Amino acid sequence: MKLNTLPNIAEADDFYADLIAAHEGLTKAESDAFNARLILLLANHIGDRTVLSEALSAAAK
Amino acid sequence: MSKVFEIPLYPYARHADQDAQAPVRHPIVIVGAGPVGLALAIDLVLRGQPVVVLDENDKVSRGSRAICFSKRTLEIFDRLGLGDGLVDKGVEWNLGKVYFDERQVFAFNLQPEAGHKRPAFINLQQYYLEQHLVDRCRVLESEGKPISLRGSNRVTTVRSDPDGVELEINTPEGPYHLQADYLIACDGAASPIRGMLGLDFLGRVFEDNFLIADVVMPDGKFPTERRFWFDPPFNRGQSALLHKQPDNVWRIDLQLGWNIDKAEESKPENVIPRVRAFLGKDTEFELEWVSIYTFQCRHMERFTHDRVIFAGDSAHQVSPFGARGANSGIQDAENLAWKLDLVLRGDAPTSLLASYDAERIAAADENIRHSTRATDFITPKSEISRLFRDAVLDLSEKWPATRPLVNSGRLSTPATYDASPLNGPNNAGMPPRTRPGSVAADVALSDGWLMDRLTGGFQLLTINVPAPDVVTVGNISVHRLALDRSDDLNGLLSARYLGSVGSGVYLIRPDQHIAARWTDYDEASVIKAVKGALGMPK
Numbered sequence: 001m002k003l004n005t006l007p008n009i010a011e012a013d014d015f016y017a018d019l020i021a022a023h024e025g026l027t028k029a030e031s032d033a034f035n036a037r038l039i040l041l042l043a044n045h046i047g048d049r050t051v052l053s054e055a056l057s058a059a060a061k
Numbered sequence: 062m063s064k065v066f067e068i069p070l071y072p073y074a075r076h077a078d079q080d081a082q083a084p085v086r087h088p089i090v091i092v093g094a095g096p097v098g099l100a101l102a103i104d105l106v107l108r109g110q111p112v113v114v115l116d117e118n119d120k121v122s123r124g125s126r127a128i129c130f131s132k133r134t135l136e137i138f139d140r141l142g143l144g145d146g147l148v149d150k151g152v153e154w155n156l157g158k159v160y161f162d163e164r165q166v167f168a169f170n171l172q173p174e175a176g177h178k179r180p181a182f183i184n185l186q187q188y189y190l191e192q193h194l195v196d197r198c199r200v201l202e203s204e205g206k207p208i209s210l211r212g213s214n215r216v217t218t219v220r221s222d223p224d225g226v227e228l229e230i231n232t233p234e235g236p237y238h239l240q241a242d243y244l245i246a247c248d249g250a251a252s253p254i255r256g257m258l259g260l261d262f263l264g265r266v267f268e269d270n271f272l273i274a275d276v277v278m279p280d281g282k283f284p285t286e287r288r289f290w291f292d293p294p295f296n297r298g299q300s301a302l303l304h305k306q307p308d309n310v311w312r313i314d315l316q317l318g319w320n321i322d323k324a325e326e327s328k329p330e331n332v333i334p335r336v337r338a339f340l341g342k343d344t345e346f347e348l349e350w351v352s353i354y355t356f357q358c359r360h361m362e363r364f365t366h367d368r369v370i371f372a373g374d375s376a377h378q379v380s381p382f383g384a385r386g387a388n389s390g391i392q393d394a395e396n397l398a399w400k401l402d403l404v405l406r407g408d409a410p411t412s413l414l415a416s417y418d419a420e421r422i423a424a425a426d427e428n429i430r431h432s433t434r435a436t437d438f439i440t441p442k443s444e445i446s447r448l449f450r451d452a453v454l455d456l457s458e459k460w461p462a463t464r465p466l467v468n469s470g471r472l473s474t475p476a477t478y479d480a481s482p483l484n485g486p487n488n489a490g491m492p493p494r495t496r497p498g499s500v501a502a503d504v505a506l507s508d509g510w511l512m513d514r515l516t517g518g519f520q521l522l523t524i525n526v527p528a529p530d531v532v533t534v535g536n537i538s539v540h541r542l543a544l545d546r547s548d549d550l551n552g553l554l555s556a557r558y559l560g561s562v563g564s565g566v567y568l569i570r571p572d573q574h575i576a577a578r579w580t581d582y583d584e585a586s587v588i589k590a591v592k593g594a595l596g597m598p599k
Contacts, residue, residue: 036452044462 003054064349066188069119070195073213073233084238087113088405090228091245092216092254095122096187097373097390098247099194102208103141103201104398107517110405111207113239114198115230119212121191124275124350127387128184128304128312133475133500134391135179136512136573143197144179147190151183152305157287159467161454163294167464171472176553177503178510182472184306186275187387219244219257221367243401244369247394250357252375258366262378264359264429269440270317271354271381272326274336275310276346283311289469291439291454295338300439302382302469303339310349313339314381316440323353356380358433360425364393365418372397377425379432382439382470389428392475393421399517399571403595408536413596416483424476431471438468475500478574485568485577485590492560501573502557505550514542515573519591524554526564528582534591539568570594 009015023031043052071094078085089105091098094116102112130151138144155173159166171181195210202208217236218229226244230237246254255261283303290301299316306312315335317326325331332351340346360377364370373390397417403409441447456463478484478498487497495502501522504511519539521528525546532539549555558565568576568590577590 032448033452033455036448037456040449040452040456040463040466041460 001054002048002050003058005058064188065192066121066123069212070121070192071116071210071212072119073211075232075234076209076211078239079232079234079237081237084227084240086225086240086242087111088242089113089245089401090115090226090239090241090243091247092116093246093248093373093375094118094191094195094210094212095247095249095373096127096190096194096387097394098245099191099198100137100141100391101245101247101372101394101398102210103143103194103197104395105402106198106201106206106208107141108398108402110402111209113209113211113241115211115214115216117213117215121188121195123188124352126187127190127384128186128306129182129384129388129472130185130190131384131388131473131475132173132177132179132181133473134388135183136500136503137391137395139179139513140395140515140517140573141197143193146193146196147185148179148183150189150193150307151185152285152307153180153183154285154287154305155181156285157289157469159454159457159469160288160290160293161451161458162292164458166454166458166467167461169464176505176551176557178505178512179503182384184304184312186306186308186310189307190387216254216257219254219369221258221369223367226368242368242405245397245401246369246371246375247373247390248375250374250378252371254369255361255371255375258369260361260366262357262359263362264357269319269355269436270321270323270326271356272313272315272317272332272335272351273354273381274313274315274332274351275306275349276313276336276340277308277310277349278340278344278346279309280345282344291450291469296335300469301339315339317353321353323355327351327353354381358429358436360422360429363418364421365414370397370401370414370417372421376421377428379428380436380470382435383428383432384470384473385428385432388473389424389476392424393417395572396421400596403537406536409595410597416481416596420476420478420481420483423478423480427476428473435468435470483570483576483594483596485593486579486586488562488578488580490560490562491565491578491580492557495558495567495575495578497575497577499575501567501569501575504554504557506544506548506554507550508548511554512573515569517571519571519594520569521587522558522565522567522569523582524558524565524567526566526580526582528566529584532584532587532591534588534595537591537595539587539591542569568594 091114102114155171158168173181215231220227226241228239285305288303302314304312357378364376372393379385400413441450453463453466484497521541562580566579576594
């Protein structure tokens with residue numbers, strides 16, 4: 001498995017707070033669009049098709 | 062002045078076959094004088110086969126239909142002797158622009174790679190292509206070549222068995238019968254031949270309608286670009302495409318959605334306001350041709366049925382985004398022509414024709430896959446699909462990262478027959494782009510273009526390596542095309558054919574596809590590969 005499924009984010013609580021804060025004041029539709037943009041940017045950053053495939057599988061479980 | 066599609070270019074003329082006591086048997090009868098049927102006829106006649114082409118009409122296609130012809134198609138037409146005329150008449154374009162809502166998202170350049178004789182694409186009305194093909198047939202006819210193009214000859218019944226085909230044909234002067242060793246059905250998406258044989262398609266109908274219009278703008282202010290709109294203000298919730306053709310004709314493609322009245326939407330009083338909203342209210346234009354089109358992504362389960370073989374739209378259909386219809390049909394024709402010729406001569410086993418199915422069905426699958434993905438991006442099928450589509454477009458305006466995901470049609474490239482039964486040995490250390498199954502890549506040589514040196518037979522391309530001038534396998538002579546460093550004008554011969562190795566031997570098929578490759582010449586191995594490429598048991 002190439003996907004890193006172990007903790008990898010420093011200051012994890014801060015990241016989580018940032019993620020929720022980014023959605024503050026957005027409607028449901030705006031939040032959904034925000035999430036889609038975020039997924040696409042992160043996916044491009046990862047790039048590695050094996051990692052992306054493994055992430056798609058892991059998220060489906 | 063009459064338009065070319067208003068002139069009967071192959072008017073009905075009585076043929077001696079119609080007065081024969083018993084039905085005359087021909088080796089090859091082609092039904093349909095469209096781009097695929099005519100390209101196939103010319104290829105076969107150049108190979109020495111007599112050909113009869115039947116068409117129920119006597120004029121080239123009304124309206125423009127296919128407009129975008131790929132580099133590969135132009136290379137095929139070069140071999141058939143009509144490439145220059147098409148390129149001179151056509152419009153070359155490289156720039157594409159993508160719009161979302163009211164904004165331009167980004168522009169892209171097709172950036173044709175250096176070292177190719179032909180551009181990535183030209184735009185040309187289908188009726189001009191057909192006119193050039195008919196002209197080429199006439200030249201061959203005047204040279205005494207056995208090509209018989211029969212207008213107003215409509216096939217009314219067809220009977221096929223393992224030994225041949227029987228046809229009944231209706232003409233303005235009544236019916237007559239013909240027999241054929243092989244019947245090639247190039248009679249379009251609605252193929253009457255397919256219907257007469259009770260054959261059908263696998264695949265899906267794409268549930269949408271498009272208004273396709275060709276408009277003449279005498280003072281056309283739009284540049285030579287491909288412009289594609291997602292969800293534009295003038296066609297809300299749908300897509301639009303604008304593309305230039307010769308003679309100040311522009312192709313307009315407006316998505317209409319599913320629940321429409323096609324007859325109503327085709328009326329000029331409904332079409333003109335849509336076009337005006339698109340082009341701007343002050344733009345003067347004249348409608349040349351309008352069609353409402355529901356396209357399909359599907360192909361026949363098999364293209365070969367006893368002695369009846371299907372090619373082009375009669376065998377497979379795709380959405381128009383990607384220019385994969387006519388271009389893939391022309392590639393069907395070139396794939397079939399040499400195989401049919403060798404089988405009829407007895408130089409190859411009948412089983413060679415099975416490779417037409419294997420190779421061109423794989424190509425159809427590839428085209429349909431690209432085409433289906435493009436239509437799914439253009440017309441998202443679910444709420445979440447639309448969400449991601451819009452997110453891709455929004456991001457692409459600002460970031461290059463997501464631009465490769467924007468899919469307004471992946472433009473036609475020739476299929477590589479990776480799984481072909483005809484493929485011989487590969488040397489994996491050589492460049493992937495010229496692996497067995499792929500089309501030979503063009504290269505500028507010190508005295509011309511490589512593709513112009515691949516003239517339609519089996520050839521052995523050798524680079525920096527000795528080999529005999531001719532290798533003979535049965536009735537097949539494989540002529541050597543000997544190149545070395547001094548021919549390599551700009552290093553591209555080495556880059557495309559050698560990579561990290563110092564020498565190369567390529568077995569090239571009559572359709573300019575690569576059958577096998579080695580770094581050195583070995584007679585036994587080459588003979589074995591030629592037999593393999595002829596469909597003989599390996």
